[in-house]
Amino acid sequence: MSKVPENLSESLDKNINSICPFSIGENSSQNHCAHYVSHMMNYQLGGVTCKNFTWDDKQKDGEGATLRVDDVFKNSSQTGVLSAKPATITECLIFVTLASNISSIGGKLVMGNHPRKHIGILTEGNVWNYSNTNNKVVCDSLSAFKAKFSNAYKTNGTTVEFYYGRFL
DSSP states (O other): OOOSOTTGGGGTTOOGGGTOOSGGGGOTTSOOHHHHHHHHHTOOOSSOBSTTSSHHHHHSSSOOOBOOHHHHHHHOSOEEEGGGOOTTOOSEEEEEEEGGGEEEETTEEEEOOOSOEEEEEEETTEEEEEETTTTEEEEEEHHHHHHHHHHHHOOTTOOEEEEEEOOO
């Protein structure tokens, strides 16, 4: 049974402010990739959420969503390099960051807090993610997603790496 929300396609081209009822959704200078994925997947993990971002937000009704890519990554029960993803995993979270932002502690991969990191939902060969550049939800083919972030994150002396994570 798929864990991908049935209404995923309804989010295409939407700004985060039409998905999130809290004040951070109005702030286009924030990184909203984990925020978007967390709203779509109903992730309210320990750490910062859109509901606890401000005092006023805490007073509002509704559930918050996790804001940080590394918080989602660390809560996934299975993570690994995307190229080593088992064929049996056909839907999952997809992460991109610099290889130097990932370490292994006790056999588990841990993502650091480097600003070059992004998350999306991989399903049917496409990656649903929030474009912070265009301030809207996009759906990229896996190859386009990889090319886009390889180009955006690559600098001299760095390696851009893609990871998968099981849905929470």
